[in-house]
Amino acid sequence: MTDTLARLTLVAARDAIRRGELCPVEYVDALLDRIAVEDGTIHAFTQLTAERARTRAKKLRDERPRNGALPSLFGVPYAVKDVLDVEGLPTTCHSRLMPTTPARRNARVVEQLDQAGAILLGKLGLYEFAIGGPTFDLPWPPVRNPHNTDYVAGSSSSGSGAALAAHFVPLTIGTDTGGSIRSPATINGVVGLKPSYGAVSRDGVFPLAHSLDTVGPLARTVGDVAAAMGVLAGLQPRQAPTNPLRIGIVRHFHERDLVPSPDMAAAIDDAVARLAAAGAELVEIELPPLQQFNAVGWTILFAEAYAIHRTWLQQRPERYGAQAREVLLTGAFIDAADYLRAQQSRVALTGAVAQALRGVDLLLAAVSALPPCRIDDPASIKALLAASIRMPFNVSGHPALALPVGGVSDAGLPLGVQLIGRQGGDDALLAGAAWVQSAVSL
């Protein structure tokens, strides 16, 4: 029974609670039982709010309105990346540097989910300050991939991806500054949306780089992500289009600008072939080289992150883990003129993405040229980061949704792609993604 409840999608659980067939107390207990048994090896959670969740579930059960509409996520459990403030809990950012005093108020996103009737189960692990890589020199162990615990769970919202793949919770919240929602989504075989820049509130979220940071939902289906975006961004649900889509395929990022692994290349080719078989009109799209997007995006990210961390790096560098310290130091050596040049280049790159979207419903691109790697192999982790294809849409601010393609890597780990929509068109992107998901049975 515990297993059956844990595997419910957000929408299935929400609807069962609405119909009175599932009690929030029973549901929360089932998930907490599963977490208690399995999170000792996965380490998805940094902080579990079990008693608080049980109390809230009982309150929802006992005070359920008898007549009238229920809030949209009534009784749905969720968990957040540990960079979001939750009243009464410390915001660890997975770092020794953060104060252990509890936050005095909730992040806006937590407030929205609470108002929608959702139940917080806890806070989730990440790469320290949402940058660097999985490390063993911090108070919390790195999050491991539930599909194979010898493998990474993605950068940097690793707990947000792993908690879904482990069926600990049907909805998680992550942040994406250079791909940190889309990476753990694909690596864990779930769906993650980096919304349009500014579409979801960042109030109460510890920043990495202000002009790139986005907050967004991860879940196990496109429909679940859309339900969450109804709460987080006020999106109205849209039906999946009935006619096949016109999709722009951006091949050169993984085929020419990088060298893909054979399993990754085959998985993307297979997904594109299935889209064509389902009637999609496919158009080859050429954007500026990935390296241009990366140079601009990382120059901006490093400079903005250093502005946040400078005092700590000067006065208490020993408190960082080795990886985050090294990466964050990079911003010390980027001067203001180069930062401004990167911001100016960003305008042209954003225009190129917008132009490419004019003739199609959405774009499709790889999320990475390489599959997930082992967690104990620093060289492969470095190579995996270098093979990332996520920064272009942080630079441009367009919404990008990562979803699994159904295939697996040679090591049996999930693989995925990303779909990109128009700026502010998150609802249309979600509707298109629903078509893609059903058309090719992803």
Next chain:
Amino acid sequence: MTPLQLARSKGLELAVEIDPDAVRRAVEAARRFVAGLDPDVPGPTEFALRYIPEDP
């Protein structure tokens, strides 16, 4: 100026003490990413020279 002198000039003496190689790698990474910026985009100086403030 060497990478470590540059780091010290920015008040990062403690970081240099902890792991000088990491500091060298950070300097190298910054140079690599900045070198990747499109040289055809007008730099801030050229931008400033072309900027004509509106007459209030």
